[in-house]
Amino acid sequence: MPNTSTYNTFFNLLKDSINNATFSKLTLAKTIGNPDLRNVYARPILIEDKIGLSITLKLQEEEQVNDYNLDEAIFILTGYINNPFLSAILFTNDADIFMKINKKKVATISEQTPTFKNAHTVIVDFYANK
Template identity: 55%
Template sequence: MSYQPIFAQFWEKVKESIENKTYAKLTLAKTIGDTDLKNIYVRPVLLENDVFALSLTAKYKTEEIESTHTLDEAFMVLAPFINNPFLTALLFTTENDVTFKLNKKRVGSIVEQAPTFKNASNVILEMKEKGIEI
């Protein structure tokens, strides 16, 4: 069974957390072996005219590369990194922590736990204040 449909379900939870203004942060982590790419951090940003976007920061051994994408573009950019090299995606919201994991057989699962963060990201709070919808 492919893990892609489960990652798509996970991404729906990411979208819901942004729409519900509970999003704190998202991290792709736990690589397979010793890879050059160590993590990808996903933060919300407001561009000119209060346009919402996601900032992706790819942390490599020797450098960081940052790029900005729409919500749908971010999914297309991040999806290929699942299983190559990342086995885990962690979504932190004010309601719960949602973890997408791939096991050794590359079967995906989603686990929800109590929230780590009490507050949404500053950009999400600013959007809430300004009444900006996604």
């Protein structure tokens, strides 16, 4: 996989945002063509006293929601990048981090000022009770 290093960097930033209690959500968007799958959203949940991700697949007519531990979630999300999604956005209260795949199939990471001022309440509560 030619973008392995960039994918690893992006998902390490996801792990860091969870460990540093800054994670809000993650979204996959900008599809190739017109697939039935429109968006993928990942939000934090607690699974056996650990942070996992609830992944919502937004289809044209319905939504499917599944819960995964963090490593499983990253594996699932990676499978959707470039198939059919060309961008992933990691929302933290430090920055919005974008991973985009261009027409030449090269992935790049950039940052913008944060959309959210606070981490997701699951993250905040988890670390407040540790």
